[in-house]
Amino acid sequence: MKTYLVTGAAGFIGAAVADRLVKEGNKVVTIDNLSTGFREAIPEGVIFIEGDTFNPQIIAKLDNYKFDAIFHIAGQSGGVTCWKDPIYDLNSNVTSTLLLLNYCKEHGCKTFVYASSMSVYGDENPCPVREDDEIKPKSFYAVGKNASEHYMRIYSAEFGLKCTALRLNNTYGPGQNMDNLLQGMVSIFMEQAIRNHHIHVMGDAKRYRDFVYIDDTVEAFILAANGKEKELYNYYTTATNRKTTCERLVAEIMKNLPFDVTVEYKGRTQGDQFGIFCSYEKIFNALGWEPKTTLEEGIKTMAAWALQRKK
Ligand SMILES: NC(=O)c1ccc[n+]([C@@H]2O[C@H](COP(=O)([O-])OP(=O)(O)OC[C@H]3O[C@@H](n4cnc5c(N)ncnc54)[C@H](O)[C@@H]3O)[C@@H](O)[C@H]2O)c1
Incomplete structure (x- = not known):
């Protein structure tokens, strides 16, 4: 121990x-x-x-x-x-x-x-x-x-x-704080969708993350x-070495919710990066780490968890 x-x-x-x-x-x-x-x-x-x-x-x-x-x-x-x-x-x-x-x-x-x-x-x-x-x-x-x-x-x-x-x-994933709408892109969008059937994305649909x-x-x-x-x-x-736009993330979230959701893109967060995705070559070579869960699988699991906690 x-x-x-x-x-x-x-x-x-x-x-x-x-x-x-x-x-x-x-x-x-x-x-x-x-x-x-x-x-x-x-x-x-x-x-x-x-x-x-x-x-x-x-x-x-x-x-x-x-x-x-x-x-x-x-x-x-x-x-x-x-x-x-x-x-x-x-x-x-x-x-x-x-x-x-x-x-x-x-x-x-x-x-x-x-x-x-x-x-x-x-x-x-x-x-x-x-x-x-x-x-x-x-x-x-x-x-x-x-x-x-x-x-x-x-x-x-x-x-x-x-x-x-x-x-x-x-x-992102189950366990993320769904009540803090100031932190965590996936949890913010998913929680807005579940609470209001509406997602407000701060900024451009083409912004991207990993x-x-x-x-x-x-x-x-x-x-x-x-x-x-x-x-x-x-x-x-x-990282996953994959670019995911806000638009794509929102679509993936919507796909996993049993109701219709509207989306608006408005405003910006000060000092926010427009887009970034990264290579994971160094950690793979040094420690053998690589991402195992795809966005599709991960969002599906998280949406099921987030819907369940509302019941
Ligand atoms: N979640 C992400 O995508 C992400 C990305 C990059 C870096 N990080 C870093 O990973 C760490 C964990 O992120 P998370 O998503 O779990 O956030 P989180 O807010 O869920 O967890 C942070 C925890 O630290 C506690 N905490 C904050 N400031 C503290 C302080 N001064 N003293 C004692 N406790 C304090 C909070 O109460 C909370 O329990 C953070 O340092 C964050 O900057 C997270």
Whole structure:
């Protein structure tokens, strides 16, 4: 049995990673401030510390544990929230990383895996974006994710920690927060469709993204923690190498709902990338990771789950 810290286990990805680790017989501790997550989402058996990951007093509560690895997944990820409260965004996404890396250094935890984001690339690169393409963040959120990566790189170089940043593309699937209409393209569109039989897409129908199913994202975290790469600091993109436009996503959602849905394309989200999809060549070569669930299968499973929870 190993012991892990999974921050953000009341949220979508953190809960799924924690659940997998608990089911495999490990001890899991989480820190979560329940800002976008729910106490009920924390998998059974996980030890819960309630509070902010950027609060040193909360981090001090970890002193009694010895972790085999830390999965730092808690974070502020709302595209709108990062503009409304950039200081909270900075603390949640960067200060937290620094405190946890320092904790690793002080307590001999050697492995650190971080939920970064494809948003670090901005809009400048031709698609599919490759890991070593130019980094040009367009939002405070993306700047924060990239800053955390640099802290990890330096902790690897100076203190010998094995750090992996996963630049996640849009993760979707059952368990996503359907009540938070500020975060998660698939969950927002699907929930609007179920509640109002109407989808309001902020921006152009031709905007595009790369959608990765939750189980595939979880697998990437597990593989990253067990990677045997010779470099101590690594960064990878989890992606499908497939371009999916908003229009196509909306059509896929509609196909799986038992009623008619209308759609409008209006407005924009500040600092949002117009379009991105990414290569997953580097993580495939290093860790053997590849996406296993197609968008068609994933949306079908998620729609069935989302309809069921309304009953
Ligand atoms: N879901 C995606 O498509 C996606 C894409 C790129 C990156 N990410 C990153 O992955 C991570 C998880 O995303 P998610 O979709 O599960 O989001 P989520 O909002 O469902 O989960 C985040 C969890 O972290 C908690 N949290 C947030 N800030 C905190 C803080 N300062 N202290 C303690 N707890 C805090 C929330 O309460 C929530 O339970 C985030 O860091 C996000 O930036 C997600």
